[in-house]
Amino acid sequence: MKHSVLVGIGGCGVKCVEAAIHLASSQPYDHTIYPIVIDQDKANGNIERLKNVLDSYLKLNNSIKNEEIRWPFSNKIKKYDEFLPSAPVDENLTFAAAIREPSLSDIERAIINSLYTPNQLSDYILNQGFKKRAHMGSLLFEEFIIKEKDKDISKKGLKYFCNQLSSLTNIEITIFASLFGGTGISGFNVVGRFFKENLSNANLRLILLSPYFTLNPDESTNEDASLVKSDSDMVATRIALEIYGEEIKKIFDKIFLLGSDLNHVTGEEPSNKFVPYGKEQLNKAHLFELIAASTIFNDFKNFSDDQIILDFTLPTVDANFPIEIGGPKISLEKFFNTININYQNFKILVNFSYLLNIIDKNNLINDKGWIVRQPWINPDEISTFLDWGRRYFEWIKEMKDWKSFKLNFESFFRDEKDRKGKKDEDIYAYKFNSLLTINLYKNKNNLASILKTIENLKL
Numbered sequence: 001m002k003h004s005v006l007v008g009i010g011g012c013g014v015k016c017v018e019a020a021i022h023l024a025s026s027q028p029y030d031h032t033i034y035p036i037v038i039d040q041d042k043a044n045g046n047i048e049r050l051k052n053v054l055d056s057y058l059k060l061n062n063s064i065k066n067e068e069i070r071w072p073f074s075n076k077i078k079k080y081d082e083f084l085p086s087a088p089v090d091e092n093l094t095f096a097a098a099i100r101e102p103s104l105s106d107i108e109r110a111i112i113n114s115l116y117t118p119n120q121l122s123d124y125i126l127n128q129g130f131k132k133r134a135h136m137g138s139l140l141f142e143e144f145i146i147k148e149k150d151k152d153i154s155k156k157g158l159k160y161f162c163n164q165l166s167s168l169t170n171i172e173i174t175i176f177a178s179l180f181g182g183t184g185i186s187g188f189n190v191v192g193r194f195f196k197e198n199l200s201n202a203n204l205r206l207i208l209l210s211p212y213f214t215l216n217p218d219e220s221t222n223e224d225a226s227l228v229k230s231d232s233d234m235v236a237t238r239i240a241l242e243i244y245g246e247e248i249k250k251i252f253d254k255i256f257l258l259g260s261d262l263n264h265v266t267g268e269e270p271s272n273k274f275v276p277y278g279k280e281q282l283n284k285a286h287l288f289e290l291i292a293a294s295t296i297f298n299d300f301k302n303f304s305d306d307q308i309i310l311d312f313t314l315p316t317v318d319a320n321f322p323i324e325i326g327g328p329k330i331s332l333e334k335f336f337n338t339i340n341i342n343y344q345n346f347k348i349l350v351n352f353s354y355l356l357n358i359i360d361k362n363n364l365i366n367d368k369g370w371i372v373r374q375p376w377i378n379p380d381e382i383s384t385f386l387d388w389g390r391r392y393f394e395w396i397k398e399m400k401d402w403k404s405f406k407l408n409f410e411s412f413f414r415d416e417k418d419r420k421g422k423k424d425e426d427i428y429a430y431k432f433n434s435l436l437t438i439n440l441y442k443n444k445n446n447l448a449s450i451l452k453t454i455e456n457l458k459l
Contacts (some may be wrong), residue, residue: 036084284399286399359427
């Protein structure tokens with residue numbers, strides 16, 4: 001049994017933790033997962049989405065109870081609500097107050113004033129991200145960690161959490177952060193150092209994401225546009241690797257670099273409109289987040305122990321776009337085998353989510369004539385599956401919606417010819433429904449029985 005602590009720092013980190021929870025649903029039981037989010041933007045829509053995904057997973061996991069189910073939804077999750085999320089700054093301070101501007105020297109103040117407008121310095125930090133102000137964020141993260149160290153061990157916080165896990169063995173801590181934002185780049189090193197000092201029996205991994213999307217807001221309509229636009233993302237990434245390169249080698253046992261290379265950005269944005277922070281910020285799921293999340297299920301035995309930095313950045317200058325997993329050149333099965341994710345299990349859950357999506361969008365749950373012909377459906381419990389299926393279906397669909405890098409699950413359904421105007425995936429969904437009906441006919445149709453049936457299905 002592995003105890004996997006997943007620490008998502010900032011927006012990209014949150015998306016990686018979400019991907020890890022989705023992957024855990026198809027992986028055989030081997031993990032207890034502890035999700036942690038550290039983000040200044042506590043009201044962020046991506047965090048709310050992660051919390052909903054966690055709740056959906058936990059309802060299904062809790063339904064297993066004493067059933068011996070190796071998968072699906074068998075990996076345990078332990079939620080600590082105080083870490084969903086935890087914010088470095090809990091006071092309603094302006095950026096100027098947070099960096100103690102009045103105490104700065106004339107030269108320091110001149111530098112700050114050359115970088116930020118008065119309005120940006122008087123902006124309040126609480127419930128916002130650092131908006132790529134990484135040098136400010138780094139200072140605030142240092143203070144956050146000092147406060148965590150000084151806390152009494154009985155008070156809930158990172159120190160309390162480490163004490164809770166200190167008697168366990170086989171602990172792996174994975175920190176997810178981007179190199180091109182504000183929060184992730186500000187905190188991954190100090191948070192990693194804290195865990196190394198306070199949970200010394202753990203194996204520490206760091207997943208760093210180099211730029212895999214861009215932000216290009218209109219500077220004429222948004223004052224923060226000059227701070228967050230992606231013109232200098234590659235420069236920031238190089239600088240971060242130069243500054244932290246030697247330090248993080250001393251902290252982490254393995255460091256993974258993921259994303260596109262340092263010389264090219266594809267120009268795609270993560271949402272239809274620019275939202276700098278808050279509940280309306282909802283980024284589409286991305287292939288690289290799935291790859292990052294898959295590392296928690298991979299021991300990387302092919303790499304030597306002294307090989308600390310593993311570079312998986314994808315050279316894109318000469319790439320032939322689109323790069324499509326599940327396309328004519330790269331099969332889904334080969335891809336999932338490469339990242340050590342169970343392909344057959346994943347395929348089954350994709351089919352199940354398609355079926356649930358059809359039930360959901362056609363409101364079949366209220367069609368009594370249809371319901372009575374589906375012995376696997378328990379009207380009192382089907383809403384739990386629909387809730388999970390809605391979120392899972394959205395996740396896999398979003399990974400297909402990117403132009404340059406995409407994960408296309410439609411190849412699961414390509415060996416069926418179009419019949420009577422039905423799409424291939426619809427045909428597969430109805431086949432899946434038939435399999436559940438046949439296997440659960442006259443048997444229990446509670447959640448655990450359905451999961452047990454899914455565990456033994458063959459597609």
